[in-house]
Amino acid sequence: MFKKVLIANRGEIALRIIRACREMGIQSVVVHSTADANSMAVRLADESVCIGPAQSKDSYLNIPSILSAASLAGADAIHPGYGFLSENAQFARMVVEHGFTFIGPSAELIEKMGDKVTAKKTVQSLGLPVVPGSAGALESAESGLQIAKDMGFPVLIKAASGGGGKGMQIIREEGRFIEAYNTARREAKANFGDDTIYMEKFLEKPRHIEIQVFADSHGNSIHLGERDCSIQRRHQKLIEEGPSPVLTEKEREYIGNLAAKTVGELGYLGAGTIEFLYENGEFYFMEMNTRIQVEHPVTEMITGIDLISEQIRVAAGLPICDAALKKPFRMRGHAIEIRINAEDPDTFIPSPGLIKQFHAPGGLGVRFDSAIYSGYSIPPYYDSMIGKLIVHGRDRAECIARLKRAIVETVVDGVKTTLPLHLWILNQPDFVSGDYTIHWLEQKLADR
């Protein structure tokens, strides 16, 4: 087992990893920018190393800095968290070249799944159903238009090097195609440094259903059930729940086993998530995230498995724990997570600043994963998520009631948060009935 793990991340996920390390008796060293010198993660880690100024590109994305820090600290392994360098194949490669263990899959697999075009082709050859679309990258506006006409509008153009919901364009009619094609190319280049784009059929009423998968070096490749992440705004998830209110046992078993099998055949190691669009009983592969996800606590609450701890165990060469390997796979109760952002709940304008007073909710089945504290200043340099409230109940109804109760108890004074928006969503009849798609929230907000 590792003696010391370096955490190359910040905020709530850095804290999450520190917690797992501490429970396992592993020393934790966290890297941080100057802006995060007073963060909870820095205060609670066993050691910390300041690696750069506030700007991410000079700190959390600064590979040489992070590797130097790992050398100086004498770390055995590096956990990249989510975002930042977690899906950077070059980083994963360099971590290994410098003699550290990268807590995640191989650089080759990160690369393969990071390119959305290659990923789709790979999983398709392994038998996963995919969204119908261009067989690969779009060559020209004219050939793209022809493919779109053959598939039928509406279509969606996506950046091959995109992800996390960024770099997508919906085209509903032929007449707008060329213009949208050119815009997409330009934006892809500007945002991801790569103007490769591909096209998919645009599904009108899909749900986003993702499967948590795990593989170790002892031949185990499993799934830990699904999360329904259809409550989104501009392709960013706001609320995630598990199990999905719409899947049948049969569908769950089918897609779970397929995902587990795929991960095994890929030669994967560690935690991963396979994201699908689900419409009319059909699943369509969207992308695979080769890292731990923000919403991993939803799965932890309904399975009782500590996913970060499992990531560390598997990276150290141990098998997945027995509890997770138990068959048949069962989920217990229902869990919902809400992502709390420091934003105006109506305009979504970011609201960084000083949190004058903070009080976390409590009680049975209530979990608050956050790095904020009373007197903490939210830095303006990073994303606006300040915490996750995850609630578990014996069934979905109890879970929703408990979550509403917990939201009302939560105090974040001094900055605006999206807590009121979450409360509003939980009171919507469509949410209560489970009848929502990935377009639901935006449509509802537009009507408000």
Add this chain to the structure above:
Amino acid sequence: MKIDSDAIKELAKILDDTGLTEIEVADGDQAIRVSKGGTVVAGSPFAAPAAANMSYDPSTPGQPNMASDTVAHSHPGAVTSPMVGTVYMQGEPGSAPFVSKGATVKAGDTLVIIEAMKVMNPIKADKSGTVTQILVGDGEPVEFGDVLMVIE
């Protein structure tokens, strides 16, 4: 109490052979329990977070670390480290240090070398002046922003 070391050795061997983590045997009012460390290590002492947190604070021997560091940080002539690495005060082991306390430096003079991943990075003075404080020692690790020296 008489310790039956043969029994304990035998139980320990059984643990190894079978892969079990704990065995307890009892005979009348005497019992022996042998257990192997599991994967979860409980009982690591929880030091108070503030005390346990060690960031790399370079200090010259004999100087109170915290005091000099805090004062130096806000000094307008403070030269701070632009990177993470190991400080070397001289070009090669055995050669003279680049600067010493009291030395005069011009803009562009090398003050120290910071090594990271086997690459040597010379850190140069951005203005002229006199070195009034040196806060790092040869071979010490530095973080981004650590004060290396003060030039007035």
